[in-house]
Amino acid sequence: MSMDAFDAGALSGLLVADFSRVLAGPYATMLLADLGAEVVKVERPGAGDDTRAWGPPYAGGEATYFLAVNRNKRSIALDLRDPAGLETARALAARADVLVENFRPGTMDRLGLGHDALRPLNPGLVYCSITGFGSGEGAGLPGYDLIAQAVGGLMSVTGEPGGPGTKAGVALVDVVTGLHAALGVLAALRHRDRTGEGQRVEVSLLSSLLSALTNHASAYAAAGVVPRAMGNRHPSIVPYEVFEAADRPIVIAAGNDRQFRALCEALERPGLAADPRFATNAGRVAARDVLVAELNAALAARTADEWFGLLTAAGVPCGPINDLAGAFSLAERLGLEPAVEVDGVGQVADPIRLGATPPSYRRRPPRLGEDDAWVREILGR
Missing domain, CATH: 3.40.50.10540 (Crotonobetainyl-coa:carnitine coa-transferase; domain 1)
Structure with a gap:
């Protein structure tokens, strides 16, 4: 042959x-x-x-x-x-x-x-x-x-x-x-x-x-910083972690100020975006615990799937935590033929x-x- x-x-x-x-x-x-x-x-x-x-x-x-x-x-x-x-x-x-x-x-x-x-x-x-x-x-x-x-x-x-x-x-x-x-x-x-x-x-x-390890390895190689475990939190971005909706957890990844403002509008909490403590990402990182408590309180009003639809439509990166059955189902709905x-x-x-x-x-x-x-x-x- x-x-x-x-x-x-x-x-x-x-x-x-x-x-x-x-x-x-x-x-x-x-x-x-x-x-x-x-x-x-x-x-x-x-x-x-x-x-x-x-x-x-x-x-x-x-x-x-x-x-x-x-x-x-x-x-x-x-x-x-x-x-x-x-x-x-x-x-x-x-x-x-x-x-x-x-x-x-x-x-x-x-x-x-x-x-x-x-x-x-x-x-x-x-x-x-x-x-x-x-x-x-x-x-x-x-x-x-x-x-x-x-x-x-x-x-x-x-x-x-x-x-x-x-x-x-x-x-x-x-x-x-x-x-x-x-x-x-x-x-x-x-x-x-x-x-x-x-x-x-x-x-x-x-x-x-x-x-x-990208950003973690760079933190050490470039600045001598030894990162530590932070659970589902991000060391440099807030909000970028797991939150609690009415029925189950949801991940929100607002990576810039525009997305954070859109999140606050969708949550009907525009005052959070106007708060000087949360106006910049650096401020949000410093005041992480206070901000996360405020966001969890607002997110308790709806289910994870409801927020997924509303926040996605508002341009806020987010998603519920799926098991593999849910992950394959999502990929199929999106036409990715997984x-x-x-x-x-x-x-x-x-x-x-x-x-x-x-x-x-x-x-x-x-x-x-x-x-x-x-x-x-x-x-x-």
């Missing part, structure tokens, strides 16, 4: 050798696959990716965790400790345009699958390594999202003031790292388009998290919209080793 048979898309014609597992790497390679790349997922015989066993919940007997980040891929089961399996893996790497791996640093080198070993075989290979804490002094640290959230500062700014550190409700560091990995791969491919040369791409959980079905498997839609080469949903997440024959055919084995 020739490469010409690969499906069309922005990245069609590219072959990705995916030696990653769990979340950060598979998320990155799924994004590439959605955009047309042919991704071959290399898995352990008998067990496969760890997330195949991470349930419940299950859908059709398969862990939904695995299903979340592995569509549009093909699976081959290779024992990298076996000479025959290792030789097939080397043949795949020699044929690939991109290789993504997230083994502990040094593992791929010991297997003869490291960047330096593969470069003579495939000078155009874009080789992406995802680590927890880099390949230097942090190489021995375990690259788990929860550990990165803890030591990387995210838990220190999440949760209630004075309380214990709190993790985000999703493996956010893995996801952000996967996004950085995919972006790095695309940049390296652009360089290869111009020069014909591949290169190594390295991303780590810790570095990705520090970048993603879910797709791929060969009977429910999937979250790719969020990228492209006018000419949109993401495609060609194959369900693979069963372990189901594409062994296909992979060997394209490798001539």
Whole structure:
């Protein structure tokens, strides 16, 4: 089977050798696959990716965790400790345009699958390594999202003031790292388009998290300020937090003076906007507790859904706190088409919209080793 048979898309014609597992790497390679790349997922015989066993919940007997980040891929089961399996893996790497791996640093080198070993075989290979804490002094640290959230500062700014550190409700560091990995791969491919040369791409959980902490990280890097957890409050903007409507909480994010005045008008409390204490954002931050009490008193007059409609119409950013059922329902009402079905498997839609080469949903997440024959055919084995 020739490469010409690969499906069309922005990245069609590219072959990705995916030696990653769990979340950060598979998320990155799924994004590439959605955009047309042919991704071959290399898995352990008998067990496969760890997330195949991470349930419940299950859908059709398969862990939904695995299903979340592995569509549009093909699976081959290779024992990298076996000479025959290792030789097939080397043949795949020699044929690939991109290789993504997230083994502990040094593992791929010991297997003869490291960047330096593969470069003579495939000078155009874009080789992406995802680590927890880099390949230097942090190489021995375990690259788990929860550990990165803890030591990387995210838990220190999440949760209630004075309380214990709190993790985000999703493996956010893995996801952000996967996004950085995919972006790095695309940049390296652009360089290869111009020069014909591949290169190594390295991303780590810790570095990705520090970048993603944005304003918090900047507060420390630029001003030496160490932010602390503030619950649902924002350190620099008021009102920008959770409030209590008559029936349930609602979030209001009035990010400037105009939006604050519109909020006060909609609440029928124009005097708040005229109060010198609240006239500027800096004043509102200083008088946060007083202002929040006033706003909660006004918001108690209506339900969250009523305020959502009224405040949105007035140009005030806001929204009720939905569970995932409510979130999907909202996205559907807004025409965002948040879910797709791929060969009977429910999937979250790719969020990228492209006018000419949109993401495609060609194959369900693979069963372990189901594409062994296909992979060997394209490798001539």
